[in-house]
Amino acid sequence: MLTANNIVAGYVDEIDILQDVSVEVQDKHITSVIGPNGSGKSTLMRVICGFLTPKSGQVLWDGNDLTGRPSHSMAGLGICYLPQERTVFPHLTVEQNIHLGAWTFRNDKNRIDSALDRVYELFPLMRERRNSKAGDLSGGMQKILEIARGMMIKPQILICDEPTVGLAPIIAKEVYDTIERLKQDGLTILLVDQNVREAIRIGDFVYVLEVGQNKVSGTKAEFETDLHDMIKNWLQI
Numbered sequence: 430m431l432t433a434n435n436i437v438a439g440y441v442d443e444i445d446i447l448q449d450v451s452v453e454v455q456d457k458h459i460t461s462v463i464g465p466n467g468s469g470k471s472t473l474m475r476v477i478c479g480f481l482t483p484k485s486g487q488v489l490w491d492g493n494d495l496t497g498r499p500s501h502s503m504a505g506l507g508i509c510y511l512p513q514e515r516t517v518f519p520h521l522t523v524e525q526n527i528h529l530g531a532w533t534f535r536n537d538k539n540r541i542d543s544a545l546d547r548v549y550e551l552f553p554l555m556r557e558r559r560n561s562k563a564g565d566l567s568g569g570m571q572k573i574l575e576i577a578r579g580m581m582i583k584p585q586i587l588i589c590d591e592p593t594v595g596l597a598p599i600i601a602k603e604v605y606d607t608i609e610r611l612k613q614d615g616l617t618i619l620l621v622d623q624n625v626r627e628a629i630r631i632g633d634f635v636y637v638l639e640v641g642q643n644k645v646s647g648t649k650a651e652f653e654t655d656l657h658d659m660i661k662n663w664l665q666i
């Protein structure tokens with residue numbers, strides 16, 4: 430289980446963007462974090478993944494304290510982080526991009542080959558397009574490529590920040606389907622999403638952040654009942 434406990438963090442000393450935020454991510458489930466623009470969702474992911482050291486609070490992964498550990502140590506701990514920004518290399522092929530996911534074991538050819546086989550089994554479309562330039566893929570396929578690349582390390586948890594932002598609904602659906610498939614395969618998922626309906630639909634647990642604080646959290650069932658009011662009142666959309 431991954432937990433972030435009472436996180437206080439920001440980018441400059443005087444301003445705490447996260448003001449005592451906690452989340453719990455259960456193994457083999459999808460936990461969705463939602464909230465308006467600027468509520469601190471990405472900041473929380475950066476703290477969890479070691480890109481930002483919190484002023485106080487703790488990040489625990491299977492009971493081990495990750496707080497302040499450098500981001501480059503995450504892959505070795507079975508944690509795959511996909512930031513909000515696009516991270517494919519458009520001029521490299523799909524396969525070259527996927528290979529980059531094996532950077533931490535780049536000298537182990539056998540391990541790379543077997544990881545690549547497994548990734549192509551999980552993502553047959555990526556095998557089909559393996560010689561295409563990544564930049565020629567649609568936005569949704571590029572996101573799926575990022576996920577496929579992340580799977581090279583065979584992570585235990587995937588932390589995905591706004592994977593469908595800017596995608597047409599039908600393309601976004603491919604990305605959500607991919608995430609659900611990976612959950613069925615036993616992966617733990619922490620998902621940040623602005624699409625409240627989809628985040629609740631695929632999430633087993635949901636957290637709402639508002640201006641750097643926990644607003645409310647609960648199971649999918651609890652959220653589905655109050656969805657309408659929640660959208661209207663809390664998220665003001």
Ligand SMILES: Nc1ncnc2c1ncn2[C@@H]1O[C@H](COP(=O)(O)OP(=O)(O)OP(=O)(O)O)[C@@H](O)[C@H]1O
Nearest residue numbers: 440446464465466467468469470471472473513623
């Ligand atoms: N690198 C940064 N340096 C300084 N301030 C930042 C930085 N990144 C984010 N912020 C500020 O921190 C606050 C929270 O931003 P954050 O990106 O965590 O929100 P978010 O919930 O992910 O928003 P969005 O839904 O737009 O992605 C905002 O006020 C933002 O301006």
Ligand SMILES: [Mg+2]
Nearest residue numbers: 470471513591
């Ligand atoms: Mg964000």
